[in-house]
Amino acid sequence: MNQAPKQLKLDQNLLSKFKKPKQLFIWELVLSSLPLLPGVYWFLDKDEKVLYVGKAKKLKNRLKSYSNHPQLSSRIKLMVSTAVKVKFISLESELEALLVEAELIRTYQPQFNILLKDDKSPLYINITNDKFPRVIRLRKKQFVFDSKNIYSKGTILGPFSSAYKTQEVLKIARKIFPWCNKVGTNEVKSDEIESEKKPCFYYHIDLCPGSCIGEISEEAYGENIKQLILFLKGKKQVVSKNLKLKMAQKIKQEKFEEAAIIRDQLEMIEYVTKKTHRLKPELTSYALKNKINEDGVIYLQKILSEYLGLPKQFPLERIEGYDVSNTQGTNPAVSMVVFINGEPDKSQYRLFNIRSLNTPNDYQMMKEATVRRQNHRKWGLPNLVIVDGGKGQVRSTLKNWSWSCPIIGIAKNPDRLIIPKINWSKWGNNNNGGTDYKDSSNFLKNLEYFTVKLESNHPSLKLIQQIRDESHRFSQFQHKRKRLKDMFK
Structure with missing residues (x-):
């Protein structure tokens, strides 16, 4: 007798373990x-x-x-x-993503955009409507509205998600489009004696165009602010187009110095908006050391511009420092330390164990290390190279250096900068049709140098000393390790 098939009873607990199809x-x-x-x-x-x-x-x-x-x-x-x-x-x-x-x-004004960082009140950038507009940060609760509920104190940009990111954006923007925030600039009387006008701090580091001492007209300052507003709105293409037209006009009028300033602005815009440029990570607090190093980078840009004719905003994102360590030629090592935006990045430090000689010759050791360094483009190209030593050490580095980034030295007793008088746009393997004049047999022999002595508390000297000391520490570490290894062979 055929039995009816048993009806299987589904275990509800077992079924619940199977995931439902994702919506x-x-x-x-x-x-x-x-x-x-x-x-x-x-x-x-x-x-x-x-x-x-x-x-x-x-x-x-x-x-x-x-x-x-x-x-x-x-x-x-x-x-x-x-x-x-x-x-x-x-x-x-x-950067562009943040601004847009x-x-x-x-x-x-999307309903689901709720800003949780820093404060319950969103953060904005305010370009005031003064004769010489200032650039300040405001919370929404600080806004002052007129009778028609319209903000009457200038242009408002934002909101931004954090105070730190806003500060980073303004720091970048001010290098391209300088402004003056000195209180009282807009109340200067027309009959004020010129010598009594005192420049603000930012004037000395090229972050103020000089409105505080009457060096720039209201019209020129206003045009600068107009481009700043467009840049902060994320309209990079519009700003670049405007500046290119203005540069062409200045060249036509043979105002070459003004054209060069605009060229530097265009180069800086291109640099800060390229794919490889990253905003600094957000930090919960600021260290005094970081601030000193940031100032050091700014002042160093100014020094390189003054002595080498580089753009005032020449990028110093990656600085490499080199030092040789050995004992009478034995166990020689050359260190390479890397500072990114003025801060050491130990993950990118490298050591070169010298193979070509075992006799005292620091110049030859440095030459070998820098030749080998240039075989590793994947590590990234430096914007500046600093070697521990004077003219001889700089000259030995230059002999086989093919990249068009500046090389300077730091000599001791007292500490001073050694800057070779070189037109870096014509150095090495460049793509600008420049003359590779380093190949001239007498060029390095007759090369002249600037010797730059800075005050002991100068931010740039402090930064360079830190790079020099760090490269020395790192090379000593490798040298001692090799010496210890030899002792137990």
Whole structure:
């Protein structure tokens, strides 16, 4: 007798262990086509209303994180379930993404943009409407509105997500478009004696155009501020186009010094908005040492501009320091230390164990190390090289140096800078049609040098001494390690 098949009873506890198919939102369908580039994105609802604006170092990775539903907060879950579309702009740099994000938030006021950092009140940049506008930071609660509920104290840019990032943005922008925040600049009387006007601190480091001492007209200052506002709105292309037209006009009028200033602005804009440029990571506090090093970089830029004719904002993002260590030629080692934006980056330090000789010859040892260094472009190219030593050490480094970045030395007793008189645009393997005049047999022999003596507390000297001392410490470490190893052979 055939028995009816038994009806299997499903175990509800077992069923609950199987995951339900993941809910897929409409906007998630575009994730596979997103680039791994910096940019800005925004979510829209069915009525094309902007719900949320965000920025990302890598658009694809950031937007993909919104599809991990269990990990999202209730606020973000509501936003992604309401959104039916996501749009994005890929940009060249993190800086551009930060500026464009702030401008889009200011324009659309998305309901899901809640700023949690620093303060409950969002942070903005205020360009005042003074005769010579100042650039200040304000919280929203500090805004003063007129009877028509319109902010009457100038132009407002933002909001920005943190005070630290805002400060970094302004630090970069001021190098390109200097301004003056000196209190009282706009109240200077026309009959004030010229000698009684005192420049502000920032005038001395080329971050103020001189409105505090009457060196710039109201019209020229206003044009500078106009370009600054466009830059802070993320309109890089518009700013570059305006400056190129202005530079061409200055060249036509044979105002070459003014044209050179505009050229430097264009180069700086290109530098800070390129893919490899990264904003400094956010820190919870500032160290005095960091501030000293930042000032050191700024003053060092000014020194290189004055003595070598380099652009005033010549980038000093990567500085390499070299030192030789040996005992009567034995166990020789050359160190390479790396400072990024004025701070040591120990992960990029390198050591060169000298192989070509075992007799006292620091010059030859330095020559071998720098030749081998140039075989490793993947480490990154330096903006400046500092060697521990005087003219002889600098000359030996130059003999086989093919990169067009400046080399300077720091000599002792007393500490002073040794700067070779070289036109670096014509040095080595450059692509600008320059003359590789280092190959001239008598060039290095007859090379002249600037000897620059700085005050003992000068920020640039402090920075260079720190690089010199760090390279010495690192080479000594390797030399002693090799010596100890030899003792136990």
